[in-house]
């Protein structure tokens with residue numbers, strides 16, 4: 001089936017889809033994005049993703065490229081054209097194309113691009129993954145989902161070269177911030193589900209927010225607080241969460257085995273609850 005992309009008001013063949021060479025996304029990473037998972041034809045947590053898109057745009061003073069309702073229609077139009085029932089949709093908005101100058105252009109219109117991919121998401125969610133740790137070298141507004149992802153590119157490449165699925169970034173005080181494209185979780189030795197609180201230090205994952213709601217609805221003991229790498233090494237279970245990995249168990253962090261080295265019961269329970277949520281069943 002032919003695949004289209006959406007670029008500034010048009011559906012165009014994916015292979016020929018392009019933006020201007022002076023687009024500020026290309027030149028300055030002056031733009032933001034979202035990735036929404038599509039499962040059995042449903043857009044999972046669509047409102048949460050569009051809310052966060054609005055937050056990133058507002059904080060960076062980039063205008064919405066079109067109304068939210070129109071954006072939703074375009075998303076559906078592209079998914080339908082491309083026959084995507086399971087996969088993802090990628091949405092990017094930049095400040096637009098203008099002669100290269102750091103200052104905001106007086107008259108640029110935001111660029112809106114969307115692409116889709118058909119794929120099986122969370123392929124490792126039942127079997128688990130390895131993570132390695134790296135220093136967090138990113139800027140101080142990690143709450144904004146910007147396309148400035150060079151630190152994450154380097155981190156994910158390092159993870160791959162060290163045989164891991166993800167790299168957990170560690171701050172200057174020895175606390176885990178998050179993965180390069182996922183949030184980080186542990187189940188402590190004494191039975192608390194822990195993840196770093198939302199703030200400027202991490203991206204507040206939409207999947208993270210859904211898992212916290214599930215944990216609250218199921219009466220699980222959870223704590224939003226920073227956790228150290230040492231605490232992570234000693235954890236009973238560990239997980240990563242994101243729109244594309246759902247809740248995936250971490251079986252090894254660096255050279256330390258987590259728990260007994262197999263997916264644990266809490267991970268399974270959270271994954272099942274998240275899948276039910278993604279299908280529109282049950283709480284949250």
Ligand code: PMP
Pocket residue numbers: 035178179180181182183202203204205206207208241242243244
């Ligand atoms: N942290 C970072 C740095 C990410 O890039 C992502 C993926 N977008 C996440 C966390 C997880 O966010 P979400 O659950 O919204 O996919």
